[in-house]
Amino acid sequence: MESRRVPTVRAVDERPSRHRAGEPVRAGIPEHGRIPRYYAVKARLLDLVAELGEGAALPAERELAERFGVSRVTLRQAVGELVLEGRLRRRQGSGTFVAPPKLVQPLALVSYTEGMRRQGVAPGRTAITIERLAADDGLAEELRIERGDTVAHLERVLLADGARVGLESTYLPERRFPGLVEEFDPTTSLYAYLRERRGVVFAEAEERLETVLATPREALLIGTNPALPMLLLHRVSFDPHGVPIERVRSLYRGDRFSFVTRLRADS
Structure with missing residues (x-):
């Protein structure tokens, strides 16, 4: 008679669990x-x-x-x-x-202003730098322009109810947005300006999120301890034709921010 192996049955551990629902x-x-x-x-x-x-x-x-x-x-x-x-x-x-609950910023094509207002928080910005620069190799590749082409650079401290919570650097092709350095008010929403004054439509973006430590200069501007972990977002946004609009580097305080997104299965 052919024999078969019977799987070993492990007894259930009936001791009280130290794991409470909702906890790690x-x-x-x-x-x-x-x-x-x-x-x-x-x-x-x-x-x-x-x-x-x-x-x-x-x-x-x-x-x-x-x-x-x-x-x-x-x-x-x-x-x-x-x-x-x-x-x-x-x-x-x-x-x-x-501390109060962390601010929740969506990983979506919304501006910092929109993300804060959805939570009942007053957004704000303090301008640090607004200038023209020559694109280096990396920036030129991401914006699909020539090396040495002029870009508008905006560096701003991000505020939430008046408190410093992050630092944002944005680069835009000067050829596509002539006069932006003189015309744009850096204390306001860049996305609103691009939509309403320049007719820009944001269609998609590539975004990368990682943890870093702030440089001494960044920590001073944000008003935080250099040893505090920061959340770094690197984004390149595109219009409906797949042409890059901007490259953004956003640095957020890790003790004040979390990020959320909704995932869907590929169709």
Whole structure:
């Protein structure tokens, strides 16, 4: 009689799970069950943050260290991670406070202005540079122009309800947009200007997102710590004929921004 192998059935682990719905799997706890002390403190701090609510001040460092039964060094490590993640915010001379929710910018063909207004946030910009430059090899290739051709360059600090949150550099072919440097008000929406004054239609874009650290100059302009992770977006936008309109490099504070997009299956 022919025999066959019966698959081994693994027993279900009926021990209480440490993974709560909606959290990262097992809430960051390694399989061996041992976690760094600072991480346990961080988890308890997150519960406290949820309890206190946006804008509330964190209790004094000494009080928290005593409450959690850890050293102040361990507590500082846990608090420092939550600051980097944008859950807490330090104010010089005032203390540490529960941060507001992150701003959500869509990965779509909408301007920064539109993205902020959808969230009830007042957008703004401070002009740093508006000039003409000669295109180098990389820029010429992306904009499909000749090396050395003139481009308009706009560098602006991005504001959200008056606070500095990012830095944006935009390059546009001068031949296609003559007089833009003199005519455009850099404190306003470039997309609105191009649509309404130049008749430009944005049809599609190629966009790349990565994490970087700001240069000392960028950190100074944005008003952030150079060690804070930043989100870098590199975009080339195209009109309905596939002709490049602009190249944009946008740098956003990682503690203030997240990005969202909707994915669809290819037809």
